Amino acid sequence: MARSGTRGIGPAIARLGFWLLVAGLLVILLFPFYYAVVTSFKSGSGIFEVDYLPSELSVANYTSIFAEQPFARNILNSLGVSLAVVGISLFLGLTAALALGRFRFKGRRWMLLAVLGVSMFPQVAVLSGMFELIRVLGLFNSPGGLILSYLIFTLPFTVWVLTSFIRDLPVEVEEAAIMDGAGPWTLLTRIFLPMMWPAMVTTGLLAFIVAWNEFLFALTFTLSNDQRTVPVAIALITGGSEFEVPWGRIMAASVIVTVPLIALVLVFQRRIVSGLTAGAVKG
């Protein structure tokens, strides 16, 4: 875009405009989280002063969220639920992907479209049915209920991304393995699994993020403080009165749950981008 070598005032203005645009976009993208971090390190009435630069470095908000509520427990709940969702989704997704991607049978395309259709379900459309199911299974107010219900989000894209990945793997390896008398299970675990790590990392990460961030089901299917996941815990942080919202603590809690997520996303940037675009473009 920056066409160096062209002479005149026009290109210079264009280049200046481009850099101003980049700077403006960066401020919009990054300032909100930066401001949350700045706020989280303030204490007392300092929080009501608007400061664009860090003015204080108090950890009072950080210590109080762990002291005044089971926030550590909430983090463990979120972690446990998310990891279980990732594990179950990958297992169900892999077996289904082998069938959908490497076998030819009637109704295969129809099946893929049905799976895609599920990803369009509005959450509230299954809320009352899911509530009943969770209660009948005795999973109300427990991580089990959340793990079960989150599969509705993670299964569709896991199946889609893994299917399109496994379909593009070379045919030769499979043929050789079948010649050697390998059954489908061996085929999946010994031949395909080692080649599928990139797609599994991508879908696993996306499933983790979806489960980690989920709010409505967690709000509805848990009741007690120590069973809640992090998003609900943050949403329900309240002060002494209605007019006394503890913004400092809310921002501290927000920073704690977001920093690992941002780190994860930046480290696996390429994988996540490819997963997002593949999930959308191909399905």
Place this chain on the structure above:
Amino acid sequence: MSEATPSSHQARRVRTAWLFLSPMLIGLAVVAVWPLARTVYYAFTDASLTAPGDYAFIGAENFAVQDGGYWYGLLADPLWWTSVWNTLVFAAGSVAIEVVLGVILALVMNAAFPGRALFRAAVLIPWAIPTVVSAKMWAWMLHDQFGVVNHTLMTLGLIAEPVAWLANPDLTLLSVILVDAWKTTPFVALLVLASLQMLPKDCYEAARVDGVHPIKVFFGVTLPLIRPALTVAVIFRLLDALRVFDVVYIMTGNAESTMTMSVYARQQLVDFQDVGYGSAASTLLFMVIAFLTALYLTAVKADVVREGR
């Protein structure tokens, strides 16, 4: 490559395929099909959360019923129609902003400049932040007394007195739309970027040699070429925006000025414990989205069939 007869070999492969497919299918049936069917069923009952087992079949009364010359039920509830309207405004507004900003972001990400890798990473950050967190962050920034947004606008002299972004009913929906757009624009940008990267370089070279103005190139060459990707992004985001819950509920609760269909349905279901009525609202929302999804799937099906073997 089969030693046995081809047909029995094929039959065995089909059986294996279904065997491997069944865990996922059972999973989807349990977490999606069954709960949906129960919700639709409940929509025709007077079930309540207080006595879950004790309900009667009441036909379409949750949707509309005439009693003493007056209509009652969902379709006669002005609040339902307010929430339908809010949802449509929310969806149209946030998607429109996301598309414009998403394309701009994608063009910048696609340009060659020092620091591009860092810029691309920065674009992912709003996407990576949980919705609950971004809603809370923005609620704090938009705080009428202590918020940084009002402070900045007043310092710059753009407003004379603090604006109640999240309390003034005329502004709440706009605020929520902007916050949603902030969080989801990166997704649109990534989809557009993916398609920008696949564009042929030669027509740009030709346009550059001919001295065509970049803006003309964008509207004449780039935009038509990225239209398919843009369409997919718009449909995805529309379907997502029509069922929006988190950002609205966290920023403005059950306030009427921002109530969407999902917020309405949840309030009936959980707060008012009216499972029958809430299910009726959920069912209507599902039907709207199912209709749009069906349209989308027929469009995509052509692709799948072309691509599939």
